[in-house]
Amino acid sequence: MIYDIRHVTSYSYESAVSFARCSLRLEPRNGDGQVLISHAVDIRPRPAERTVRRDFYGTPTESVLIEAAHKHLRIDSRSRVSVERRSHDRAADSPPWEHVRELAFTAASLGPSSPVGYVFASTLVPVLPQVTAYATASFPQGGGILAGAADLMRRIRSEFRYDPKATVISTPLAEVFRQRHGVCQDFAHVMIAGLRGLGLPAAYVSGYIRTIPPPGKPRLQGADATHAWVSVWCGGDLGWVGFDPTNDLMIANDHIVIAAGRDFSDVSPVDGIIVGSRKQKLRVEVDVMPVE
Known part of the structure; x- marks a missing residue:
């Protein structure tokens, strides 16, 4: 099965944010029955700096630095993944x-x-x-x-x-x-x-x-x-x-x-710190679409 996945995270702030540093864990895994075909993340406003590393658990983690003042932050992740794994029988024999x-x-x-x-x-x-x-x-x-x-x-x-x-x-x-x-x-x-x-x-x-x-x-x-x-x-x-x-x-x-x-x-899709806002609103939209 091949899926197209879109995951949009939107923040709206009551007052302008002058600085934000975020960690993103949005890239689907390769291995264990999955093949990552493509992955891209669009961020608005554009970050001043983007770096990717793998954490202790092997998860690709992108660090994002935004220095432009903003009242809205939109993180648009799009991936295509092939999944083919065997489901285990819950009644099958297994070790004590x-x-x-x-x-x-x-x-x-x-x-x-x-x-x-x-x-x-x-x-x-x-x-x-x-x-x-x-x-x-x-x-x-x-x-x-x-x-x-x-x-x-x-x-x-x-x-x-x-x-x-x-x-x-x-x-x-x-x-x-x-x-x-x-x-x-x-x-x-x-x-x-x-x-x-x-x-x-x-x-x-x-x-x-x-x-x-x-x-x-x-x-x-x-x-x-x-x-x-x-x-x-x-x-x-x-x-x-x-x-x-x-x-x-x-x-x-x-x-x-x-x-x-x-x-x-250990696995939060989006986390980080911001400077300059009071209240905020979060909206998350996800689409998981099988590719015919």
């Missing part, structure tokens, strides 16, 4: 989860793909006893890692309510878990916290998901959104396997990966 836990702690590498880096608490994902207890119900003694992670994913999908007005980025995980509602970022964080509480490696993945309009309804321009899901290390043979707790889906060809890290703070 206790064995996977033991293997993770014997990892010899501390690199970005090493499971041991995703076992411990992170900035936005504390290990909480109540979340660990919740996850434990999906992992009976000797149970397979795939079946356990898939069951936890299914339970989050059925027992948590999707509500875009319920949380913000800074809403604590404990509050999300207590209220049982939030958005894809929250559901991914809950699942990661539960897995890490059991000693299982889990990473946060950001990207896009193809959406299909209801039968007979037109596809609305800009109606898609950025998405988040979980990648679980399932042992040396299976490696990292994707689980989408928002939709109870094993990751396949409808998901496009941008970045992975310990939690959202």
